[in-house]
Amino acid sequence: xxxxxxxxxxxxxxxxxxxxxxxxxxxxxxxxxxxxxxxxxxxxxxxxxxxxxxxxxxxxxxxxxxxxxxxxxxxxxxxxxxxxxxxxxxxxxxxxxxxxxxxxxxxxxxxxxxxxxxxxxxxxxxxxxxxxxxxxxxxxxxxxxxxxxxxxxxxxxxxxxxxxxxxxxxxxxxxxxxxxxxxxxxxxxxxxxxxxxxxxxxxxxxxxxxxxxxxxxxxxxxxxxxxxxxxxxxxxxxxxxxxxxxxxxxxxxxxxxxxxxxxxxxxxxxxxxxxxxxxxxxxxxxxxxxxxxxxxxxxxxxxxxxxxxxxxxxxxxxxxxxxxxxxxxxxxxxxxxxxxxxxxxxxxxxxxxxxxxxxxxxxxxxxxxxxxxxxxxxxxxxxxxxxxxxxxxxxxxxxxxxxxxxxxxxxxxxxxxxxxxxxxxxxxxxxxxxxxxxxxxxxxxxxxxxxxxxxxxxxxxxxxxxxxxxxxxxxxxxxxxxxxxxxxxxxxxxxxxxxxxxxxxxxxxxxxxxxxxxxxxxxxxxxxxxxxxxxxxxxxxxxxxxxxxxxxxxxxxxxxxxxxxxxxxxxxxxxxxxxxxxxxxxxxxxxxxxxxxxxxxxxxxxxxxxxxxxxxxxxxxxxxxxxxxxxxxxxxxxxxxxxxxxxxxxxxxxxxxxxxxxxxxxxxxxxxxxxxxxxxxxxxxxxxxxxxxxxxxxxxxxxxxxxxxxxxxxxxxxxxxxxxxxxxxxxxxxxxxxxxxxxxxxxxxxxxxxxxxxxxxxxxxxxxxxxxxxxxxxxxxxxxxxxxxxxxxxxxxxxxxxxxxxxxxxxxxxxxxxxxxxxxxxxxxxxxxxxxxxxxxxxxxxxxxxxxxxxxxxxxxxxxxxxxxxxxxxxxxxxxxxxxxxxxxxxxxxxxxxxxxxxxxxxxxxxxxxxxxxxxxxxxxxxxxxx
Ligand SMILES: Cc1ncc(COP(=O)(O)O)c(C=O)c1O
Numbered sequence: 001x002x003x004x005x006x007x008x009x010x011x012x013x014x015x016x017x018x019x020x021x022x023x024x025x026x027x028x029x030x031x032x033x034x035x036x037x038x039x040x041x042x043x044x045x046x047x048x049x050x051x052x053x054x055x056x057x058x059x060x061x062x063x064x065x066x067x068x069x070x071x072x073x074x075x076x077x078x079x080x081x082x083x084x085x086x087x088x089x090x091x092x093x094x095x096x097x098x099x100x101x102x103x104x105x106x107x108x109x110x111x112x113x114x115x116x117x118x119x120x121x122x123x124x125x126x127x128x129x130x131x132x133x134x135x136x137x138x139x140x141x142x143x144x145x146x147x148x149x150x151x152x153x154x155x156x157x158x159x160x161x162x163x164x165x166x167x168x169x170x171x172x173x174x175x176x177x178x179x180x181x182x183x184x185x186x187x188x189x190x191x192x193x194x195x196x197x198x199x200x201x202x203x204x205x206x207x208x209x210x211x212x213x214x215x216x217x218x219x220x221x222x223x224x225x226x227x228x229x230x231x232x233x234x235x236x237x238x239x240x241x242x243x244x245x246x247x248x249x250x251x252x253x254x255x256x257x258x259x260x261x262x263x264x265x266x267x268x269x270x271x272x273x274x275x276x277x278x279x280x281x282x283x284x285x286x287x288x289x290x291x292x293x294x295x296x297x298x299x300x301x302x303x304x305x306x307x308x309x310x311x312x313x314x315x316x317x318x319x320x321x322x323x324x325x326x327x328x329x330x331x332x333x334x335x336x337x338x339x340x341x342x343x344x345x346x347x348x349x350x351x352x353x354x355x356x357x358x359x360x361x362x363x364x365x366x367x368x369x370x371x372x373x374x375x376x377x378x379x380x381x382x383x384x385x386x387x388x389x390x391x392x393x394x395x396x397x398x399x400x401x402x403x404x405x406x407x408x409x410x411x412x413x414x415x416x417x418x419x420x421x422x423x424x425x426x427x428x429x430x431x432x433x434x435x436x437x438x439x440x441x442x443x444x445x446x447x448x449x450x451x452x453x454x455x456x457x458x459x460x461x462x463x464x465x466x467x468x469x470x471x472x473x474x475x476x477x478x479x480x481x482x483x484x485x486x487x488x489x490x491x492x493x494x495x496x497x498x499x500x501x502x503x504x505x506x507x508x509x510x511x512x513x514x515x516x517x518x519x520x521x522x523x524x525x526x527x528x529x530x531x532x533x534x535x536x537x538x539x540x541x542x543x544x545x546x547x548x549x550x551x552x553x554x555x556x557x558x559x560x561x562x563x564x565x566x567x568x569x570x571x572x573x574x575x576x577x578x579x580x581x582x583x584x585x586x587x588x589x590x591x592x593x594x595x596x597x598x599x600x601x602x603x604x605x606x607x608x609x610x611x612x613x614x615x616x617x618x619x620x621x622x623x624x625x626x627x628x629x630x631x632x633x634x635x636x637x638x639x640x641x642x643x644x645x646x647x648x649x650x651x652x653x654x655x656x657x658x659x660x661x662x663x664x665x666x667x668x669x670x671x672x673x674x675x676x677x678x679x680x681x682x683x684x685x686x687x688x689x690x691x692x693x694x695x696x697x698x699x700x701x702x703x704x705x706x707x708x709x710x711x712x713x714x715x716x717x718x719x720x721x722x723x724x725x726x727x728x729x730x731x732x733x734x735x736x737x738x739x740x741x742x743x744x745x746x747x748x749x750x751x752x753x754x755x756x757x758x759x760x761x762x763x764x765x766x767x768x769x770x771x772x773x774x775x776x777x778x779x780x781x782x783x784x785x786x787x788x789x790x791x792x793x794x795x796x797x798x799x800x801x802x803x804x805x806x807x808x809x810x811x812x813x814x815x816x817x818x819x820x821x822x823x824x825x826x827x828x829x830x831x832x833x834x835x836x837x838x839x840x841x842x843x844x845x846x847x848x849x850x851x852x853x854x855x856x857x858x859x860x861x862x863x864x865x866x867x868x869x870x871x872x873x874x875x876x877x878x879x880x881x882x883x884x885x886x887x888x889x890x891x892x893x894x895x896x897x898x899x900x901x902x903x904x905x906x907x908x909x910x911x912x913x914x915x916x917x918x919x920x921x922x923x924x925x926x927x928x929x930x931x
Contacts, residue, residue, distance in 0.1 A: 026071065027109075027646065028653050028763075033068045034106035039542035040064055041102045054095070055176060056083075061098065062090060070217065074195040075107035076150045076182035078105050080163070082123070099122070115201075116145035146180045147304070147642075149203040151296055152245065153185045154192040156210035172293040179300050189246050190215035196250050200646030202257060203303075204296045205250055208285075208634040210265040211241045224701065251278040253520045255385065256641050258299030260292060282484040303641040305379070307372035311362040312627060316353035326624075329355040351495065354631075357624055366391060366625040367618060374636040383641045384517050384600050385528040386582070390617065391633050392597035393625040396511040397423040399583040399597045400428060404477070405504050406616035407581070407609060408433035412474035413829045415460045418812045419449045419879040420479045420509060422905070425871060429884070433474070434829035436460055437812040438484070441682065444809055446720065447750040449879075451486040451712050452478060453685065454493055455565045461500040463826045465745040466559035470501055479509040480527065483747060484719030484754060486680065487513075487522075489711055490530035498534075498576050499569030500557060505579040505603070512718070514584035514598065515759060518644030521652070522715070524707055527582035531602035535634045538573040547573055577604045589758050590636035596629045626851040647759035655716045655757040656694050658766050662721070663692075668773045671726035671780055675752070677706075677714040685711035717757045724751030724802035726780055727795050731901065738906070741772040748901070751802045807898040810881060810891040816867045816916075818925040819885040835885025835916065839869035846918045851895055859890050864918035872896075872913070873905040888913070 030469050044057035065086065072083055082105065089097040104123035107113065114120040133295060157165060162185045169183055170402065186192050186197065188211055196202060213234045226249065227233040237245040247259045258280040263270065271282045281295050321331065327333040331352025334344040344352065359365035364373040373391070381389035392399040400423040408414060410432030415426060418437040428435050438456050440449040464470045476497055481487040490508060497504055508527035516522035516529075523529040537543050550570040582600040586592035603609070639647075659674045676692040683689075688706035690698050698706075707713045723733040730748025737743040737753070746754040755769070784792055815830025817823040839845050848854055848866070858866050868882035881892060895908075907913065 019890050021709055026074075027200055029070060030068075030075070031106070031110050033064070033071075034102065034109055037061065037064050038069065038099070038598065039100040041095060041098040045099050048095050054093070058093065058095075063659050065090060071198065074184065074186070074191070074198045075201070076119070076184045077108070079182070082121070097124075100874070105550050111705050115148040137740065146178060147300075148201070149179060149181045149300065149642075150184050150199060150201040151181050151204040152192060152195050152199070152202050153183055153206045153208070154189075154211055154243075155185055155187060155208045156212070157185075157187075157208075157531075159185075159187065162186055165830055167213060168289065169293065172290055176433075177297055179297055179304070181296065187211055188215045189213045189242055189249075190217070190223070190226070192246055193253070196253055196257070200643070200649065202644065203300055204258045204260065205247075206260045206262060206292065206296075207243045207246055209265065210263070211242065213237065213242060223705075229929075241275070244278075245467075245906060247278040254645060256303065256383070256645070258296070260295060263294070300642075304638060305385075306631075306638050307379070308364065308376040308634045309376075309631040311364075311372045312354050312631050313771065315349055315362055316357065317871060320356075322356070322358075324357050326355060326357040328352055329357065331355075341860060351628070354627060356627060363627070366393065366630060367621060367623065373630060376630075378638070380598060380633070380637045381600065383637050384514075384598070385523075385580075386600035388601040388603075388606065390599040390601070390613075391630055392583075392599060392621070393595055393629040394597070394620070395587070395595040396509065396583045396585040396597045397421070398422050398620050399599045400507070400509060400563055401427040402613075402616045402620045403507050403581045403583060404428060404433065404475075405431045405597060405619065406613040407507075408474050410833070411472060413464065413469060413472045413827075414475045414477050415457060415473060416475075416477040416828060417452045417479055419482075420477060421511065422873050422880060423834075424477055424509065425880055425883060429833045432833045435832060435883075436464070436473075436827050436829040439811050440486075441644045441685075442809040443484075443680065444806055445724065445803075446752050447806055447809070448484050448720075448752075449482070449809065450484075450681065450685075451480075451482055454489075454496060456710060457493065458496060458500065458569070460827065461497060462557075462559035465500065465557070465759070465866060467822070467825050467827065469825075469827065469829075473501060475503065475505045475507055477507045477509070479511070480525070481510070481513050481516075481715045481718065483718075484720055485715040487525040487707075487713045487715050489709075489713075490525065490527050491533050492711070494530055494578075494580070495571060496569045498571035502571050502575040503577045503579065506583065507581045507583070510582050511585040512588055512756075513715075514586050515589040515640070515644065515648050515651070516715075518640050519652070521704070521707060522648070525713065527580050528600055528602060531578050531580040535578050535602075538571070538576055538578075543575055546570065579603045579605060586636050591632065591639050591759070592636040593626075593629045595626075595634040596633045596636065598633065611857055615930050644759075650806065651717050651757045651759055651761060654761050654763060654766050655719060657763070658719060658755070658757065658769065659692075659716065660694055660768075661770055662805045665770070665774070667781070668770070671723070671777050673722045674723070675720040675722055680714045680720065681710070681712045686713075687711070719755040719757070720752050721745075721755055722752045725799055726776065727798040727802070729802055736776070737772060741768065741775075743769060743772055750806060808891055810889070810895045812883075813887045813889045813892065815885045816865060816921060818921055818928060830885055832883055832885050835867070836870070838916060838920070838924070839884065839914065844916055845869045846915050847912040848915060850893070850909065855893055855913075859893065865921070866913070866920060867918075869914040869916045869917045871906045874899055874901045875903045875905055880906075882913075885916075888915070 017646045040061045044054055044061055047057050069083060072078065082101070086098065086101050089101060100917050101123055104120075108117070108120035121460055148444070153165070155162070155165070160683060165185070166183045173180065173407065181203070184195060186195055190213065192205070194215070194217075196205070199449055223233070243263060245662060247261065250257060250259060259278055261276075261279050261282045262285055263282065265283045267282045267284045270276055276282055280299055283292055322329050329352065331349060334340055334352060356363060362372065364371035366373055369377065376619070377389045377391060380391070381387060392402070399419065404414070404424060404427030408428070408431040412431075412433045413436050414428060414433050415436045415438055417440055425435065438452050438460050440452045443450055461473065462471065465474050478488060478493070494506055504528065510527060513522070513526060516526045548572050551572070554567065554569070557569070580602045584598050586596040586598050586599070587594045599913060662668050662672060662674050662675075677686065678691040686706070688702065688710050690702055690706040690710070692698065693703060725728065726733070729750055730753050734745055734748050734753050737745055746756050748754070812828065814828055815832070815835070819830040819832070819835050848858070857863060866888040868884060868886045868888055870882075870884055871880045872882040873880045881895060882888060
């Protein structure tokens with residue numbers, strides 16, 4: 001019997017120092033296991049060569065292979081034939097053959113050579129004719145290679161017939177096929193789910209009716225996973241409905257996969273039923289094998305297709321004469337130049353051939369797409385689980401402004417995280433919307449903010465309800481995940497807010513989080529994931545009953561009722577509208593060129609705002625959008641739909657390895673530490689009690705529970721590396737990493753830097769960072785050892801100043817009274833736009849130096865108020881500590897005086913703070929009273 005530890009948690013092998021594979025990347029786990037197997041077989045061979053006893057290394061090789069083999073059953077490569085060869089070599093105690101095979105298979109897996117190299121499938125080079133017949137045609141020595149994938153076949157057939165079935169499908173391959181695939185068979189529901197989870201090569205699943213539920217593997221954890229997270233248990237799944245239940249479970253975990261059902265049921269009736277919704281096609285048993293083969297390839301084509309990029313490539317090949325603007329189009333002004341030819345050589349010809357300012361000739365127009373850009377956007381909506389998608393070519397900075405302006409008009413109130421990116425604040429100025437600033441919880445010790453607690457948001461909504469302004473609250477605007485990795489629980493946030501106002505619009509700034517759609521762990525915390533969950537929930541009759549019970553108890557929500565903040569509020573299913581907008585910087589987490597951004601929409605009422613959206617889009621989008629950025633968005637979508645699962649799981653795996661290695665390394669951990677979930681999310685928002693990721697702190701199950709239920713969870717790929725204990729502040733440390741080690745990092749705080757792992761990272765990158773930290777730590781150790789007590793004392797003082805002597809983070813104070821409709825109201829929204837434009841008249845503004853004692857005088861009670869004339873935004877991280885019209889208080893000044901970043905937008909040290917003159921503010925106040 002196979003132990004589930006091999007699949008869902010570290011193997012309990014006795015092999016010393018074996019790396020612990022994690023659930024997050026079975027692929028990485030396998031690579032580790034094969035490398036380990038290589039090492040063990042080599043020591044066995046060496047013992048044999050020395051004439052020493054082979055017993056111990058041989059036993060170790062047997063044990064290790066026994067642990068590895070079960071997981072291998074879920075991958076087409078190496079497959080039964082090659083695994084059989086290893087098994088035979090072990091049975092014959094042939095160390096030489098074992099070493100050759102192990103080395104070969106390990107390398108093929110590490111490099112991915114099995115996806116394109118014939119010899120990977122025939123390591124002994126002795127069965128070329130036979131293996132060629134077994135292989136995809138393009139691996140049979142042809143030119144280049146076709147993309148390779150694996151198809152899972154779930155079948156009731158006896159395993160002894162599997163090889164024959166594989167052979168039958170292989171015979172259908174044709175040289176004109178655009179892709180090539182291998183088949184992997186399993187015989188049960190549970191095995192199919194394990195394969196779906198572990199095997200990132202899977203792109204298609206063929207389900208043949210009639211298979212069993214239970215795996216022969218001993219897998220209680222898997223069973224719990226199936227029940228709790230994929231909604232499938234043996235008891236709840238009727239034997240006749242296993243196939244469609246499996247399709248649902250697979251789709252829920254990996255929505256990008258194509259699923260085909262082969263059944264002898266009445267396919268006509270089934271095809272039209274809801275049961276068939278997750279299926280791409282239903283076939284009547286195996287009567288049309290060729291059709292199945294073509295359908296599988298067609299499914300991949302649908303995802304592989306990049307309509308805009310394809311047309312751009314075609315356009316570049318055409319001999320076009322341009323009498324347009326844009327001289328670099330076709331490259332003649334570059335390649336024929338005396339002086340800038342190196343530009344052409346550096347960028348290559350295609351960049352210029354693919355440049356055009358035309359929107360004809362198959363290029364379509366981003367401003368009014370009707371052709372391939374429209375198609376590319378529709379495919380993006382499909383891939384990201386949205387109803388509509390729009391490409392942005394000027395970063396999410398512009399996408400945010402578009403969405404804010406599309407949905408808000410002057411006077412609308414937006415409840416917004418004060419720490420959100422500056423683009424939102426500028427959006428409010430442009431739209432004339434009034435921000436009602438709510439505060440994230442502070443992480444003062446790291447000079448950063450967390451995220452806004454749900455209670456704070458509910459309080460704001462209830463306050464508006466109490467003072468009669470709820471109808472003006474148009475939007476809730478939050479950043480998910482935050483710069484530092486705090487993930488909201490968007491399902492919960494939206495549900496409770498919609499209970500207070502059922503037509504609220506949500507803007508989730510997921511600038512950093514575009515990748516999150518592509519694995520089931522992150523997806524539950526995304527805006528689009530939540531929109532789908534809530535839509536399904538409110539359509540479910542069971543929800544009506546749940547709501548009826550809640551409504552009977554809660555009655556009309558009374559804003560004075562303090563218990564509402566503690567109560568889980570439910571919206572009325574007859575009134576609720578799902579109106580969710582998500583912006584994401586595709587360039588930040590996918591293979592898109594800089595400034596490539598996407599606006600994703602799930603809005604039940606989009607038809608009401610489509611015109612305004614179009615208007616806002618046109619207002620902010622260049623009339624010369626960059627073709628290459630659009631093409632890269634098209635390609636980023638293709639990549640994520642086909643390999644996003646593998647790549648994002650790998651990024652998580654690398655993050656886990658970094659977290660574990662740095663925090664447990666005896667030398668590095670003296671000076672550096674990666675902040676854990678417990679350190680980034682206070683216990684009040686972490687009901688699960690999860691402290692840290694990975695064994696021994698938590699299992700994948702703990703992580704899922706935490707991510708399902710906790711108010712905030714920490715995205716493991718965003719690593720806050722605390723460097724204060726090394727005596728280096730964030731900026732110094734960032735500089736050191738860049739100059740000495742060629743390592744670039746994301747942002748800094750007083751005592752930390754932010755690292756992120758993404759789909760670009762490899763384990764070599766992780767090794768580079770760890771080596772740099774080890775080198776630096778060693779140097780600090782040596783410096784302290786050589787410097788004696790005085791060096792130690794200076795070092796300790798420096799560490800104290802970085803770690804303990806940290807400035808308090810200033811909250812938003814308030815808008816000055818003249819910018820408020822009702823200065824006495826508890827909500828804090830204000831006319832920021834009015835304050836912003838007031839400063840355009842130079843007579844209205846004055847400057848005051850930050851160091852000047854005048855400031856301290858003005859902070860005294862009764863003195864003339866200091867009201868900011870503009871945004872002051874330290875960068876990074878890019879959120880405003882002053883906004884136009886905001887009253888400046890002592891804590892804001894204290895923070896500014898301690899601020900240690902060089903770039904502060906809106907503030908020139910030589911001039912000082914820009915304020916609105918008190919006399920002018922008075923005059924404005926009087927004028928308003930007269931009106
Ligand atoms: C939360 C957030 N939103 C929006 C942006 C702006 O995105 P872009 O750089 O794509 O313009 C950033 C940039 O750092 C950000 O952190």
